Each structure stands twice: as C-alpha cells, then as structure tokens.
Amino acid sequence: MQPGYFFEGGAELVGKVVLVTGAARQLGGRFVRRIQRDPEVERVIAVDAVSPPQRLGSAEFVRTDIRQSAIARVLAEHAVDTVVHLAVTGGAAGAPGGRSAVKETNVIGTMQLLGACQKSPTVRRLVVKSSTSVYGGTSRDPAVFTETTQPKSLPSAGFAKDAAEVEGYVRGFARRRPDVAVCVLRFANILGPFADSALAEYFSMPVMPTVLGYDPRLQFVHEDDVVDVLRLAAGEPRRGTLNSGTFNIAGDGVLLLSQCSRRLGRPTVPLLLPAVTWVGSALRAVGVTDFSPEQIRLLTHGRVVETSQMRDTLGFKPMYTTVETFADFARSRGSGLLPPERVERAVRRAAAVLRVEGQEIGAGVDEGAKR
Amino acid sequence: MADAKVIPFDEDRPRRRGAVRKVRAVPDPAEPAGSSESVEPGVGSGPEPAPAGAGDGWDRRIAGGLAFLRRRITGEYEVDDFGYDKELTDQVLMSLLRPLYDKYFRVEVKGIENIPKEGGALIVANHSGTLPLDGLMLQVAVHDRHPAERHLRLLAADLVFMLPVVNEVARKAGHTLACAEDAQRLLEAGELVGVMPEGFKGIGKPFGERYKLQRFGRGGFVSTALRAGTPIVPCSIVGAEEIYPMIGNAKTLARLLGLPYFPVTPTFPWLGPLGAVPLPTKWTIQFGEPIPTDGYAPEAAEDPMLMFNLTDQVREQIQHTLYKLLVQRRSVFF
Missing domain, CATH: 3.40.1130.10 (Glycerol-3-phosphate (1)-acyltransferase)
Structure with missing residues (x-):
C-alpha cells in the first residue's frame, strides 16, 4: 500500500482494483508496472494466456485465457472495479497459433470479458484499446478522420475487422450497462524504442517495399503516451474533463512514408500494388514480417485522425509529436543502409567541390524559406 | 494581322509583371532530378531565360539548390495533415507549371x-x-x-x-x-x-x-x-x-477503363502522345x-x-x- 494513500480524502479512498488483460505483451506489462504506482490503485490483477516475459512488480498475475468463462470468476474473486482491456492486438509475426488464434482472442476474448463484466456488480469502469484502423482507409475517405466518421468500406479481414467488431460489442455492453463508464481509445500506430508491432518490424527491414505511386500519410503515438493515456482513462476524470466515450489518440503532425524512410536511412523499393501483395505473402511465409493486406492498405492510403476530442474532452496532451515519436524510434533501431548524416555529408562535400561555402548554404535556406 | 496591333495596355501589363516575377522564382538546379512531371513537349522547347545577374547569382542558386536537396534527401521537411508539401510545391511543382x-x-x-x-x-x-x-x-x-x-x-x-x-x-x-x-x-x-x-x-x-x-x-x-x-x-x-476540343466520347472504352469519359479530339488518340499536347x-x-x-x-x-x-x-x-x-x-x- 502506498504511503500517499491515506492522505487522499473522499470517496476515492476505497482502493481500486484494476484488471489488465493482455499483460504478457510489451505494452500490457508496461502499463501494469506503471498503474500499480498510482496512489488510488490498491491492487492490480494482470491476466494473460501466457506467462509474461518481464516482471510485473507487485501485480498479481493470473494465468487464464480470456476466451474461457473463467475470467468471470477472476472478476468476482478480486472484486475488480476497473477493467483495462489491452488484449486486442494485431499479433506479432511469430505468435503461436497464427492469425486465427489472435482473432479468437480479440473477438471471442472480448465477448467473454464483456459478458463477465456485465454480470459483475463491482465493475465501474471499462477501458478498451482499439485502433484507428477501424476507419479503414480508401481513396474516397476524407483526409482526416474524426471519431464520428463512418468508414467508407469496412475492413474485410485482419486486425482492423477485429477492432471494429470489438468496438461493436463494447457499444452493446455500454447500452446494457449504462452505469459503467466505458472508454474506447483508438490508437494511431504505436511506436517507440520497445515497439513490437508489425509496423515497427516493417521499419526495421533493411530495404522497405512500398507501393508505387503512393506516399501515405502516417501518424504515430509514443509508447509512453499510450501508458499515460491509459492511466488517465482508467482513473477518475479530472475536473472539466470526461473520460468515457471514444477518442482518437495520436501525436501531433504527420509524416509521409517517404520522409520516414529517409529519416531512417532505409532505401525503399517501390512495387506495383499486386507485386506488393505477392512480396508481402512471400515475406510472411518466411516469417520475416507480418505484411498483412491491412498493412498494405495503410501503406497505400495512409491514415490521419483528428485529435481535438483527446485534447479538449479527455484532457490529454501527448508528450511526443508524431515526428518526435518517430525520431525516438529511429534512434533505438540504429541506422540503415543510407544514414541521413552520411547523405548530408555527401551533399556538403558536393557543395565544397562546387566551391560553395557552408555559410552560403545557410543563406540559401533562408532564401528558400522566404520564397 | 490587324488584330495584333490593338493589344490594350492594361492587357499587356500584367504579363510583363509576370515575367519579372519569374526571374525571381527561377527553379533550383536540383529540380530536374526531383521529378519528371508531365511537362508538355511543347513547353520543354522554351527553357527558362537565364537571369542577367551572372556569377554571384548562380553560386547562390546552387547553394540554395544544395540546401534544398539536403533537406529533401534527409526527410527534414514538413507536410500538413492533408499531405501538403509547401516546400516542394513552391520550389518544384510551381516552377514546372x-x-x-x-x-x-x-x-x-x-x-x-x-x-x-x-x-x-x-x-x-x-x-x-x-x-x-x-x-x-x-x-x-x-x-x-x-x-x-x-x-x-x-x-x-x-x-x-x-x-x-x-x-x-x-x-x-x-x-x-x-x-x-x-x-x-x-x-x-x-x-x-x-x-x-x-x-x-x-x-x-x-x-x-x-x-x-x-x-x-x-x-x-x-x-x-x-x-x-x-x-x-x-x-x-x-x-x-x-x-482539347472534345468532339467525341468513346463511352464503351471509358467504361472499360473505369473513367468518367474517354475524350476524342481532332488529335487524340489519333496522334498518340502528340495528340495530348x-x-x-x-x-x-x-x-x-x-x-x-x-x-x-x-x-x-x-x-x-x-x-x-x-x-x-x-x-x-x-x-x-x-x-x-x-x-x-x-x-x-x-
């Protein structure tokens, strides 16, 4: 028990019991370690089907599969009042059981968990991790998605479809249990030094295949911000804010895929769209990376979301912008075949050959900015 | 021929103003490498006139071009939420148009x-x-x-x-x-x-x-x-x-290609790419x-x-x- 606990007055003095699903994953583990340090949290129950590779601190780990009804017993046994559902994932390339197991955990697991929550009299708050991929992404979509944008075409398979279905069940649950505060967080692509997502793997390839003739706009959110916003959503709302509802979570700004590859120093190979699909399945067969059709969709049309709800209603301000998130990720991955610094030096050398001094390049920058 | 003599002054003025502006906004030397946009062949024949200010101006332009090139190949430029690349538009796309x-x-x-x-x-x-x-x-x-x-x-x-x-x-x-x-x-x-x-x-x-x-x-x-x-x-x-005076519309071909219309002009598609001028x-x-x-x-x-x-x-x-x-x-x- 935290020392600060006794100084907090009022009704919140009742220590909270937080249940976190998907705790064996990188992000879940970090969140479990972080939330147990919060003064109003009394106990943290971490749940996953596999044992966590990292330590979870003082949290209590319960090894159970959320696809089974046993999860209801866990909820009742520990009198859980806050459920943070993080077991909605795209699944890494090497995940056991492959895509169908991931899908089952996402969809059936969510149904079981929601069923358990519905029966539990103690649950007061539910936080669900979703993704901005529920918006799909086609050439006919508006450039920026808001929380109310209806997708032009629903994702037909993959994680995006799972997330859309999960959100549908969560909406149903919210209708049936209006007394439970439900918060759905739609995260943009999560990156950071420890990211293990499919996109992080893609950015780690020595040569990145891209779709010829398309330069998608990408948005990132930093792992640290993800943990922070989950904490915000799992706690009591601060004055003047509301933490139930659906929110887009993304860092400010936009990076084009071409900018990403140049900043990483990794060359790209533009391929025709059918060829990308083919190369993608070949890479997946070898187990290099999870190059799903949905990822190809992201790398074709990109996805940008509006985050004013996150700022104004949820009251969350991310620490990292999209550019800073990407820079942090790039630092952790080491340089590619064409590090930007070396390219920059080459240009300077060319400038020296042309007898133009570095100072004048600076002047040229100013002039360029003025134009 | 008589037509050509009666160009009113106010019609001529803005054109000359445009020519002055052009010297100021001459494209960077780095540009051609950047993109091979759809510049019509007829346009390519009239290259940018070299400005009067020689040596110094060229040095500066090369420096500007290299700085531009450096920013582009290291990815250190900004785009807005819609993907609008102001720098590329100003320096390259506008200069091409x-x-x-x-x-x-x-x-x-x-x-x-x-x-x-x-x-x-x-x-x-x-x-x-x-x-x-x-x-x-x-x-x-x-x-x-x-x-x-x-x-x-x-x-x-x-x-x-x-x-x-x-x-x-x-x-x-x-x-x-x-x-x-x-x-x-x-x-x-x-x-x-x-x-x-x-x-x-x-x-x-x-x-x-x-x-x-x-x-x-x-x-x-x-x-x-x-x-x-x-x-x-x-x-x-x-x-x-x-x-492009559109005298016909090959509707069947348009439907096959998924286009709203397929134009037939006196030159296109008869002259091939030349007809697209x-x-x-x-x-x-x-x-x-x-x-x-x-x-x-x-x-x-x-x-x-x-x-x-x-x-x-x-x-x-x-x-x-x-x-x-x-x-x-x-x-x-x-």
Missing part, C-alpha cells in the same frame, strides 16, 4: 483583389478542358498574382486519388478530396479553397457546349462555406475550353466580387431553398462573367 502558365497559355488575371488577404475563402470556378489544367493554372494564378502569395487548396475528384502517382503529387500540391469534411476543415483553418462544382459534367462536356455551365452539383459547396462563415469568390476561366489558347481568369456568407444564421446551412438560391446566384455570376469575357475576347489563340 509556370512556363505553361506564362508562356504557353499566357494567362491574364483580373480581379485578384477580390480574394481576401487572409482568412478562409471559397473560390468557385467553372471547369473545362478535358484534363484539369484549369485547376492547376488557377493555383499558379492565385499564388503568383496575389499580393500575399496565397496558396490555393483545390478540391479534386476521387478519381485523382485513385490513380497512382497522380494522387501522390496532388496531395503534395495541397489538393484534397472534394468532400464536405475536408473543405470545411481547410476553410476553418483559414485556407483558400478552390472548388469546381461542375465536376466531370463540366470538364468532360463536348466541344459544342463550351462555356455553358453545367449543374453545380447539389450545391454542397455553399453550405460548407456557410458553416465555415467564409466568403464565396466566383471565378470565371476563359480559354481552357479550347485546349494542348492547344496554345490564350487564357483569362477573372475573380468576381466575393459573396459574403457570414450574415446567415447557423441553421441556414440546412435550408435547401436558400442553398439553391445562393448556388444559382454564384452560377449566374460566373456564367455572366464568362459571356462578358467571351465578347471581349478577340481570338481564341491571341
């Missing part, structure tokens, strides 16, 4: 003062020419002739964003999909937005119907401007109708008096009658100006 604008179509701009100095405004223009060159020329006109060098954000058809390469360049040039969400977001951000409500009906109409305005969609652009409280600037473009018509772009929209109540945007009336008002004004400009025009090519 400028010869077409200055030398080929010799665009004359009237009423540029009707575009506000700052804040959002919706420019509504007629659409013609088989290929949307009128939109691009409008973009150059607003940027080069407006004292504040404003950037026009065009709303483009979904076909533009379905085509590879084209969608990429369009986004970087600041265009976005013609939908209410994007238009309103841009207007509320204080951007200058350009829209051609006739759409494919206007650009793909047969040559015989030139300068006859088609239906203005459902007038969605008016309600968007009303919601954002921004003025509507009507704009009439003369000259674009004749660049536009005719060197003389263009006039006139911006009309802005129509204010801030006097209406917020719920007025839901009133269909008011929307139709305002749409008609804009349409009438553009059509009227088109006829006036056509009467004033001496020849299609001069």
Whole structure:
C-alpha cells in the first residue's frame, strides 16, 4: 500500500482494483508496472494466456485465457472495479497459433470479458484499446478522420475487422450497462524504442517495399503516451474533463512514408500494388514480417485522425509529436543502409567541390524559406 | 494581322509583371532530378531565360539548390495533415507549371483583389478542358498574382486519388478530396479553397457546349462555406475550353477503363502522345466580387431553398462573367 494513500480524502479512498488483460505483451506489462504506482490503485490483477516475459512488480498475475468463462470468476474473486482491456492486438509475426488464434482472442476474448463484466456488480469502469484502423482507409475517405466518421468500406479481414467488431460489442455492453463508464481509445500506430508491432518490424527491414505511386500519410503515438493515456482513462476524470466515450489518440503532425524512410536511412523499393501483395505473402511465409493486406492498405492510403476530442474532452496532451515519436524510434533501431548524416555529408562535400561555402548554404535556406 | 496591333495596355501589363516575377522564382538546379512531371513537349522547347545577374547569382542558386536537396534527401521537411508539401510545391511543382502558365497559355488575371488577404475563402470556378489544367493554372494564378502569395487548396475528384502517382503529387500540391469534411476543415483553418462544382459534367462536356455551365452539383459547396462563415469568390476561366476540343466520347472504352469519359479530339488518340499536347489558347481568369456568407444564421446551412438560391446566384455570376469575357475576347489563340 502506498504511503500517499491515506492522505487522499473522499470517496476515492476505497482502493481500486484494476484488471489488465493482455499483460504478457510489451505494452500490457508496461502499463501494469506503471498503474500499480498510482496512489488510488490498491491492487492490480494482470491476466494473460501466457506467462509474461518481464516482471510485473507487485501485480498479481493470473494465468487464464480470456476466451474461457473463467475470467468471470477472476472478476468476482478480486472484486475488480476497473477493467483495462489491452488484449486486442494485431499479433506479432511469430505468435503461436497464427492469425486465427489472435482473432479468437480479440473477438471471442472480448465477448467473454464483456459478458463477465456485465454480470459483475463491482465493475465501474471499462477501458478498451482499439485502433484507428477501424476507419479503414480508401481513396474516397476524407483526409482526416474524426471519431464520428463512418468508414467508407469496412475492413474485410485482419486486425482492423477485429477492432471494429470489438468496438461493436463494447457499444452493446455500454447500452446494457449504462452505469459503467466505458472508454474506447483508438490508437494511431504505436511506436517507440520497445515497439513490437508489425509496423515497427516493417521499419526495421533493411530495404522497405512500398507501393508505387503512393506516399501515405502516417501518424504515430509514443509508447509512453499510450501508458499515460491509459492511466488517465482508467482513473477518475479530472475536473472539466470526461473520460468515457471514444477518442482518437495520436501525436501531433504527420509524416509521409517517404520522409520516414529517409529519416531512417532505409532505401525503399517501390512495387506495383499486386507485386506488393505477392512480396508481402512471400515475406510472411518466411516469417520475416507480418505484411498483412491491412498493412498494405495503410501503406497505400495512409491514415490521419483528428485529435481535438483527446485534447479538449479527455484532457490529454501527448508528450511526443508524431515526428518526435518517430525520431525516438529511429534512434533505438540504429541506422540503415543510407544514414541521413552520411547523405548530408555527401551533399556538403558536393557543395565544397562546387566551391560553395557552408555559410552560403545557410543563406540559401533562408532564401528558400522566404520564397 | 490587324488584330495584333490593338493589344490594350492594361492587357499587356500584367504579363510583363509576370515575367519579372519569374526571374525571381527561377527553379533550383536540383529540380530536374526531383521529378519528371508531365511537362508538355511543347513547353520543354522554351527553357527558362537565364537571369542577367551572372556569377554571384548562380553560386547562390546552387547553394540554395544544395540546401534544398539536403533537406529533401534527409526527410527534414514538413507536410500538413492533408499531405501538403509547401516546400516542394513552391520550389518544384510551381516552377514546372509556370512556363505553361506564362508562356504557353499566357494567362491574364483580373480581379485578384477580390480574394481576401487572409482568412478562409471559397473560390468557385467553372471547369473545362478535358484534363484539369484549369485547376492547376488557377493555383499558379492565385499564388503568383496575389499580393500575399496565397496558396490555393483545390478540391479534386476521387478519381485523382485513385490513380497512382497522380494522387501522390496532388496531395503534395495541397489538393484534397472534394468532400464536405475536408473543405470545411481547410476553410476553418483559414485556407483558400478552390472548388469546381461542375465536376466531370463540366470538364468532360463536348466541344459544342463550351462555356455553358453545367449543374453545380447539389450545391454542397455553399453550405460548407456557410458553416465555415467564409466568403464565396466566383471565378470565371476563359480559354481552357479550347485546349482539347472534345468532339467525341468513346463511352464503351471509358467504361472499360473505369473513367468518367474517354475524350476524342481532332488529335487524340489519333496522334498518340502528340495528340495530348494542348492547344496554345490564350487564357483569362477573372475573380468576381466575393459573396459574403457570414450574415446567415447557423441553421441556414440546412435550408435547401436558400442553398439553391445562393448556388444559382454564384452560377449566374460566373456564367455572366464568362459571356462578358467571351465578347471581349478577340481570338481564341491571341
């Protein structure tokens, strides 16, 4: 028990019991370690089907599969009042059981968990991790998605479809249990030094295949911000804010895929769209990376979301912008075949050959900015 | 021949002003490596004139070009939420379009003062020419002739964003999909937005119907401007109708290719790529008096009658100006 606990007055003095699903994953583990340090949290129950590779601190780990009804017993046994559902994932390339197991955990697991929550009299708050991929992404979509944008075409398979279905069940649950505060967080692509997502793997390839003739706009959110916003959503709302509802979570700004590859120093190979699909399945067969059709969709049309709800209603301000998130990720991955610094030096050398001094390049920058 | 002698002074002046500006905005030497855009062969024959200031100017330009190149290849440049790459547009795309604008179509701009100095405004223009060159020329006109060098954000058809390469360049040039969400977001951000409500009906109409305005969609652009409280600037473009005189439409082929129309002109597709060279018509772009929209109540945007009336008002004004400009025009090519 935290020392600060006794100084907090009022009704919140009742220590909270937080249940976190998907705790064996990188992000879940970090969140479990972080939330147990919060003064109003009394106990943290971490749940996953596999044992966590990292330590979870003082949290209590319960090894159970959320696809089974046993999860209801866990909820009742520990009198859980806050459920943070993080077991909605795209699944890494090497995940056991492959895509169908991931899908089952996402969809059936969510149904079981929601069923358990519905029966539990103690649950007061539910936080669900979703993704901005529920918006799909086609050439006919508006450039920026808001929380109310209806997708032009629903994702037909993959994680995006799972997330859309999960959100549908969560909406149903919210209708049936209006007394439970439900918060759905739609995260943009999560990156950071420890990211293990499919996109992080893609950015780690020595040569990145891209779709010829398309330069998608990408948005990132930093792992640290993800943990922070989950904490915000799992706690009591601060004055003047509301933490139930659906929110887009993304860092400010936009990076084009071409900018990403140049900043990483990794060359790209533009391929025709059918060829990308083919190369993608070949890479997946070898187990290099999870190059799903949905990822190809992201790398074709990109996805940008509006985050004013996150700022104004949820009251969350991310620490990292999209550019800073990407820079942090790039630092952790080491340089590619064409590090930007070396390219920059080459240009300077060319400038020296042309007898133009570095100072004048600076002047040229100013002039360029003025134009 | 007698025609050529009576060029009025006021018609000549803006053209000379444009030539002066061009020297200032000569493209960087690094450019050709950057992109092999669709520069028409006819345009390539007239290279940029070398400016008078020699040695020093060249050094500076090389330095500027190298700095530009360095920023581009290290990815250290910024794009906005719509993918608009201001630097690339200013330094490369505009410079590629400028010869077409200055030398080929010799665009004359009237009423540029009707575009506000700052804040959002919706420019509504007629659409013609088989290929949307009128939109691009409008973009150059607003940027080069407006004292504040404003950037026009065009709303483009979904076909533009379905085509590879084209969608990429369009986004970087600041265009976005013609939908209410994007238009309103841009207007509320204080951007200058350009829209051609006739759409494919206007650009793909047969040559015989030139300068006859088609239906203005459902007038969605008016309600968007009303919601954002921004003025509507009507704009009439003369000259674009004749660049590709569309004498036929191969509908079956269009349907096979998934296009809204497949143009048949006296030269295309008979002469192959050569047939895709536009005719060197003389263009006039006139911006009309802005129509204010801030006097209406917020719920007025839901009133269909008011929307139709305002749409008609804009349409009438553009059509009227088109006829006036056509009467004033001496020849299609001069």
